[in-house]
Each structure stands twice: as structure tokens, then as C-alpha cells.
Amino acid sequence: DMLNNVGNLSQRDFTKLVNKYLKSTNGHTNKAYVKANNKNIENHLIELGFGKSCPNCGSKIIVKKGRRDNGVQRLKCADCNKQFTFFTDTILEKTKYTWDMCNIFNDVKHIIGEN
Numbered sequence: 846d847m848l849n850n851v852g853n854l855s856q857r858d859f860t861k862l863v864n865k866y867l868k869s870t871n872g873h874t875n876k877a878y879v880k881a882n883n884k885n886i887e888n889h890l891i892e893l894g895f896g897k898s899c900p901n902c903g904s905k906i907i908v909k910k911g912r913r914d915n916g917v918q919r920l921k922c923a924d925c926n927k928q929f930t931f932f933t934d935t936i937l938e939k940t941k942y943t944w945d946m947c948n949i950f951n952d953v954k955h956i957i958g959e960n
Contacts, residue, residue: 880916887918890931896920900934901927 890896898905899922906923913919913930921928932938 876915883916886937887931890935895933895935896929896931899925899927900929901925 896907896918899907902922902925904922904924908921908923910919910921910928917930917932919928919930930938
């Protein structure tokens with residue numbers, strides 16, 4: 846019942862709720878879920894054409910360079926050696942929220958029935 850009412854909270858109350866949740870979990874959600882969620886977002890960014898060229902020099906010679914702990918694929922330009930991700934130069938790159946916070950927003954959005 847309470848989850849259905851989350852959509853009725855003001856932005857301020859919603860932020861308080863999320864911050865309280867993060868504090869109670871030391872800011873972490875299930876790591877497997879975080880990785881799966883990041884992979885899902887990556888797949889959408891790939892479909893949109895992100896990561897096909899270096900954001901530094903524009904080269905199309907891109908090499909996969911492993912994954913971060915949160916599952917995000919690292920990429921490296923073979924020409925200028927700049928490392929980046931599919932999230933580079935998107936609104937998701939420098940968000941003030943942690944990855945966990947983004948995942949919580951995603952969970953709440955699905956709980957209240959938004960797409």
C-alpha cells in the first residue's frame with residue numbers, strides 16, 4: 846500500500862525517503878541488480894549509437910577494456926588511448942546521484958507504474 850503512495854509524494858518528501866533508504870542500506874542495493882540495470886542502460890545507449898567513436902579524437906577504432914565493478918563496460922580509443930564508457934557525454938555520466946540512486950529511481954518508477 847505504501848509503495849502505491851510513493852507517486853503522490855512531493856519531490857522533497859521523495860528525496861527524503863530515498864536518502865533515508867540509502868542511509869539504512871549504507872547506500873547500496875543488490876550488486877547483481879545494479880550490474881544488470883547498467884547493462885540494460887548500456888544496451889539502449891549502444892542502440893542509439895553511443896560508443897562508436899572516441900569522444901576525444903573521433904576515431905572509430907574502439908577497443909573494449911574490461912568492466913567496472915558496477916558492470917559498466919570500459920572502452921579505449923586505439924588512436925589517442927583515451928578511456929571512456931557508453932555513458933560518456935550523456936546526462937548519465939556526471940549525475941549527482943550514485944548508480945544505486947539511479948537504480949532506486951528506476952525501481953520506484955516501475956512500482957508506481959510509469960514507463
